[in-house]
Amino acid sequence: MLIPSFRGKISRGRQIRGNDGKICAMRPYPQNRPVNSGTPKAPPFLRRVLTFRTEQPYHRGFSRGDAAVLLIVAVLIYGGIRLALRAPETVEGPAISLSPSALPYYTFRSVGRMAAAYALSLLFTLVYGRLAAYNRHAERILLPLLDVLQSVPILSFLPVVLLSLSAILPERIAAELASIVLIFTSQVWNMTFAWYQSLTTIPKELQEASAIFRFNTWLRFKVLELPFAAISLLWNSMMSWAGGWFFLMAAEIFTVGERDFRLPGLGAFLQEAANQGDTRAILWGIGTLVLVIVALDQLVWRPLLAWADRFKLEMVEGENPPTSWFYDLLRNSRLLGWFSEKIWQPLNERVDAWLIGRAAMPEAAEGKTGRPYLLYALGIAFGLGLAYGGFRAAMMLFTMPPEQWGEIGLGILATFLRVSASLLIALAWTIPAGVIIGTNRRAATILQPIVQIVASVPATALFPVLLLVIVGLPGGLDFAAILLMLMGTQWYLLFNIIAGASAIPQDLKYTSALIGLSRWERWRTLILPSLFPYIITGSITASGGAWNASIVAEHVEFGGRTLYTTGIGALISRATAAGDYPLLLAATLTMILTVVLINRTFWRRLYRLAEEKYRME
Amino acid sequence: MSTNGYLLEVRHVSQIYHSGSRRFVALQDVNLAVREGEFLCLLGPSGCGKSTLLRIITGLQRPTEGIVLYRGQPLQGVNPKATIVFQTFALFPWLTVIENVxxxxxxxGVHPKLRTARALDLLDRVGLDGFELAYPRELSGGMRQKVGFARAMAVEPELLCLDEPFSALDVLSAEALRGELLELWTEGKIPTRAILMVTHNIEEAVFMADRIVVMEKNPGRVVAEMTVDLPHPRQRRSPEFLERVDRVYGLLAGETQPEYVELGAAPGEPGRIRALPPITLNDLAGLLEHVAEMPGHRHDLYRLAEELRVDSDHLLQLTEVAELLGFATIGKGDIILTPLGETFAEASILARKEIFATRIRRLPIFRWLLSMLSVAEGRRLKWDIVLRALELEFPPAEAEKQLETIVNWGRYAEVIAYDDATETIFLE
Known part of the structure; x- marks a missing residue:
């Protein structure tokens, strides 16, 4: 997957606002649908983005559920910090070899971490999503939790997770585990959401057919649920992997003060290379990283996409189904044919026969009510624990000197300005560039591979390298941090705007030419309104990325020097280095709260406007 | 318990939904019995709960009240002896034709080898050999429904339920498929003991069924029953056939009632509120013009359906509106224009709007909305507010449909207007 974003989600439908203002249903719409008749066909890579849409539930402001969920997050962080108090003062990083011959091993380690986290995410997704979709009691808690967790800047958890794990586990294992946990938390939410939404939007007649033909739980899962969710899950998996790289690199190269949490892997390799100013090693590292990402895309994701095309719901042949040379190769391979016929299919049949004999029939007809008593008891116990944890967390916050709150406020403001600046800069160049690429097929053919390759490198991997260049610039890290954030924001915006521009219906373009609109009027009445939903979708993800990036961009250990600037990210890193745990707790919580608030009050409103008014359908 | 020779019995079944503090009756005290060897049709306009009844009969849904007996035993959960052929086919798009069966x-738990053999045999019988490995999306609608039939017959159901199986098909494939099904059924080529078909198409019901149970909406209930004792294959043009069709039209269209009954109550008042059929006024004008050309300004409803090429459900909605607005009266399956209806049919566009405006002002639901608007600040109301008020009278989805119809008619008559940007309804 070559789209470097980390909070996007794909869904196969559109939301319908419920009476209580919450998401209640998704109206399925066909994938790969022609955007509008008369539209020039978008080049293949754009079509992937066309079906892409960030889901923002229609909350109005803050709900009680949100408050509860934030409390849970606060208590979790507090728990982590209590553990972190016992973290070792110094942590030795592993020696990183800069020899290219070490790269295969590092690559193996990095990919291994990603795969482990992904496997974990998938398992979690299937269980959590099913629970939320089929149990009304669970749904009421699980859904808001999901909603807040997916808008929280995950990277702000990194110090707490690292420190707390290193307090209870050997350092190597702790760092290893922390990276996996971090990647997991970056990957899992959108996948879970996609699975949940798929489960709740399975067409009624297919559900009824499954019931009338007496599918049991297993057959239902295999024949109905998984196929129906497949495309959505696959897209979200791809997004999750792209996001995972970003976090993996950050987790591999996290160093604060005496604590060096590096992990042997591609990210650590790049940082070490940058530290030593070894240009050759930097090039090797970046080259390998790009190679790995492209290889995964070509050998894993594209074949999967081509294969999963059969799972689309609509009853017409797609005009441009996704293709993959590797998939075609596999499909025609004799060995695989033999494997499928002699091993896979009989095995499949056995498993089915076994599970159909055993697994229970799902309860027919109406949703079961279950026994809520146990849930209530658990809920009360959980609530009490939460109240206690919340109380202790508040106590810890009170021990913090008041002037530090001022510091936090200043930090938030500075980071907010930086995030906004990076977003504005990104918008300033991606809107014109995106429109040019999106409306011009020739430009698209030439620029597409370049953009994809450049965008494929996770921003965090490039930080050490970029620092080499920009540390010497006037303004130092104050401005350099903006550039670093830009790395994490601009591509996603660009992809969305290209998608939006190529979706402008041809007849509208002709009309605006025929009635002789001036260039400015054309932008004002046609292009910008058509782009609006895409810009908003892109911006939501982009700003999420920028907040995340601030953790690693505002405070850097580089070539034996520590560089930092004013900002909440720097504050979190400094608090980690100095062992100032109340400050760490306060800063992390403030950041999370700020981002959630901005999402709720600002982005969501715009998103709703975009959904309701500027939709091209 | 004795089975009385009935395969299936529905006793005092009601389905009631609650929305907030209101309750909506989808089905009211339905009683029904299906004999072995019978082809029964449930016929009624959309919204009369016939599909819900089918789901209750198969055990997909539990009724709020009443029981379903199958071979004398109360039904618990999904009936393993019944199956459904769905209107939208409900094929798994990711499975091939044969996999779907x-x-x-x-x-x-049928053994794989036996499974394949049986599926192949069934596909052969419905005429789909050669398409086993195709995906449903590669097939035409008619062929897809054949897969639906093959799948349903694969489990050898005693009770075959058909939920408007032909209404999503084009005319020709629907007709072909009807014939093929009847052939399988009447010649005893399938082990099915009884067929229960839901439809809103009157001719289809008369063409296929041994007995027709006629349902009405608001609330959904059984209003009449009729045996069709014509031998198969039935001739659609034969006088006996047309006579049956005419009679069903008569049953379904009812007789025009005195005005206060027709109009019903306004929201908030006691009494039943007349729901507006969701039709567009252009269609109504077309209908009236057509009838106006007939001698005596009257016409058989069943002929009208054929001449105007609309299905019976749509036609009945149109006649209902014509009745409601006083443009026509209905009796014995005939529509007769009133003098007002004649005037309307001959009037210019602007005059029509005026006639229409005066007529809809008399509808209680319009009176209610107009009086609310006239006292509202700025004589305008938010869409959502009116919708909430209507939701006190109708189930939520229906309330939305009603409001859409109201606004549509109001706009056409230039009585009210609607601004999409601010989502407000206001007086013209």
Whole structure:
């Protein structure tokens, strides 16, 4: 997957606002649908983005559920910090070899971490999503939790997770585990959401057919649920992997003060290379990283996409189904044919026969009510624990000197300005560039591979390298941090705007030419309104990325020097280095709260406007 | 318990939904019995709860009140002896034709070899040999429904339920498929003991069924029953056939009632509120013009359906509106224009709007909305507010439909207007 974003989600439908203002249903719409008749066909890579849409539930402001969920997050962080108090003062990083011959091993380690986290995410997704979709009691808690967790800047958890794990586990294992946990938390939410939404939007007649033909739980899962969710899950998996790289690199190269949490892997390799100013090693590292990402895309994701095309719901042949040379190769391979016929299919049949004999029939007809008593008891116990944890967390916050709150406020403001600046800069160049690429097929053919390759490198991997260049610039890290954030924001915006521009219906373009609109009027009445939903979708993800990036961009250990600037990210890193745990707790919580608030009050409103008014359908 | 020779019995079944503090009756005290060897049709306008009844009969849904007896035993959960052929086919798009049939057998634990053989045989019988490995999306609608039939027959149901199986098909494939099904059924080529078909198409019901149960909406209930004792294959042009069709039209269209009954109550008042059929006024004008050309300004409803090429459901909605607005009266399956209806049919566009405006002002639901608007600040109301008020009278989805119809008619008559940007309804 070559789209470097980390909070996007794909869904196969559109939301319908419920009476209580919450998401209640998704109206399925066909994938790969022609955007509008008369539209020039978008080049293949754009079509992937066309079906892409960030889901923002229609909350109005803050709900009680949100408050509860934030409390849970606060208590979790507090728990982590209590553990972190016992973290070792110094942590030795592993020696990183800069020899290219070490790269295969590092690559193996990095990919291994990603795969482990992904496997974990998938398992979690299937269980959590099913629970939320089929149990009304669970749904009421699980859904808001999901909603807040997916808008929280995950990277702000990194110090707490690292420190707390290193307090209870050997350092190597702790760092290893922390990276996996971090990647997991970056990957899992959108996948879970996609699975949940798929489960709740399975067409009624297919559900009824499954019931009338007496599918049991297993057959239902295999024949109905998984196929129906497949495309959505696959897209979200791809997004999750792209996001995972970003976090993996950050987790591999996290160093604060005496604590060096590096992990042997591609990210650590790049940082070490940058530290030593070894240009050759930097090039090797970046080259390998790009190679790995492209290889995964070509050998894993594209074949999967081509294969999963059969799972689309609509009853017409797609005009441009996704293709993959590797998939075609596999499909025609004799060995695989033999494997499928002699091993896979009989095995499949056995498993089915076994599970159909055993697994229970799902309860027919109406949703079961279950026994809520146990849930209530658990809920009360959980609530009490939460109240206690919340109380202790508040106590810890009170021990913090008041002037530090001022510091936090200043930090938030500075980071907010930086995030906004990076977003504005990104918008300033991606809107014109995106429109040019999106409306011009020739430009698209030439620029597409370049953009994809450049965008494929996770921003965090490039930080050490970029620092080499920009540390010497006037303004130092104050401005350099903006550039670093830009790395994490601009591509996603660009992809969305290209998608939006190529979706402008041809007849509208002709009309605006025929009635002789001036260039400015054309932008004002046609292009910008058509782009609006895409810009908003892109911006939501982009700003999420920028907040995340601030953790690693505002405070850097580089070539034996520590560089930092004013900002909440720097504050979190400094608090980690100095062992100032109340400050760490306060800063992390403030950041999370700020981002959630901005999402709720600002982005969501715009998103709703975009959904309701500027939709091209 | 004795089975009385009935395969299936529905006793005092009601389905009631609650929305907030209101309750909506989808089905009211339905009683029904299906004999072995019978082809029964449930016929009624959309919204009369016939599909809900089918789901209750198969055990997909539990009724709020009443019981379903199958061979004398109360039904618990999904009826393993029944199956459904769905209006929208409900095929799994990711499975091939043969896999779609096989999966039904797989769920019952049939051995793979036997499974494939049976699926192949069934596909052969419905005429789909050669298409086993195709995906449903590669097939035409008619062929897809054949897969639906093959899948349903694969499990050898005693009770075959058909939920408007032909209404999503084009005319020709629907007709072909009807004939093929009847052939399988009347010649005893399938082990099915009884067929229960839901439809809103009057001719289809008369063409296929041994007995027709006529349902009405608001609330959904059984209003009449009729035996069709014509031998198969039935001739659609024969006088006996047309006579049956005419009679069903008569049953379904009812007789025009005195005005206060027709109009019903306004929201908030006691009494039943007349729901507006969701039709567009252009269609109504077309209908009236057509009838106006007939001698005596009257016409058989069943002929009208054919001449205007609309299905019976749509036609009945149109006649209902014509009745409601006083443009026509209905009796014995005939529509007769009133003098007002004649005037309307001959009037210019602007005059029509005026006639229409005066007529809809008399509808209680319009009176209610107009009086609310006239006292509202700025004589305008938010869409959502009116919707909430209507939701006190109708189920939420229906309330939305009603409001859409109201606004549509109001706009056409230039009585009210609607601004999409601010989502407000206001007086013209």
């Amino acid at each position: 096989e999966v039904a057998l797989k769920a019952r």
